[in-house]
Amino acid sequence: MHELSICASIVDSVLEELKNKKIAPNKLRKCGIVAGALRQIVPEFLKDAYKMTTNGTGLEDSEIVIEIAALTADCPDCGWSGELKELNYLCPACDSVLKLNNGTELYLSDLEYIT
Numbered sequence: 001m002h003e004l005s006i007c008a009s010i011v012d013s014v015l016e017e018l019k020n021k022k023i024a025p026n027k028l029r030k031c032g033i034v035a036g037a038l039r040q041i042v043p044e045f046l047k048d049a050y051k052m053t054t055n056g057t058g059l060e061d062s063e064i065v066i067e068i069a070a071l072t073a074d075c076p077d078c079g080w081s082g083e084l085k086e087l088n089y090l091c092p093a094c095d096s097v098l099k100l101n102n103g104t105e106l107y108l109s110d111l112e113y114i115t
Contacts, residue, residue: 003041003042003046003049004049004052004053006049007049007050007064010031010050010053010108011054014059014111015059017108018111018113023115025057025058026059027114027115028059028111029062029114030062030063030064030065030110030111030112031050031059031064031065031111032064032066032067032108032109032110033066033067033108033109034067034105034107034109035106036068036102036103036104037068037070037071038071038087038103038104039103039105041066046066047066050064067109071100071103072100072103073089073098073099073100073101074099074101075093075096075098075099076096077091077094077096078093078094078096080092080093080094
């Protein structure tokens, strides 16, 4: 379950961000993240891992909100551009190898807290 190690990094990042803003961890309500489709994150597992990772910290009553970013690509040969519904790296129009635009990202998108 790679979601547990991902959550450890998320929690570290959130705590650092709150520290920089001089906000107590117990004021966090929601932590939003964006994860690319190639990360193969299972949202339910990530939510469970977040609960486990934040247990005993000032973040334990907060919620994680996960947005899975679509995998998109461009074809350098025919100009096709679009979202890939499955992991196929060949252009649906001409069978050339696609150039991936995204899919591996993982970042904090927003924090909702009480001041």
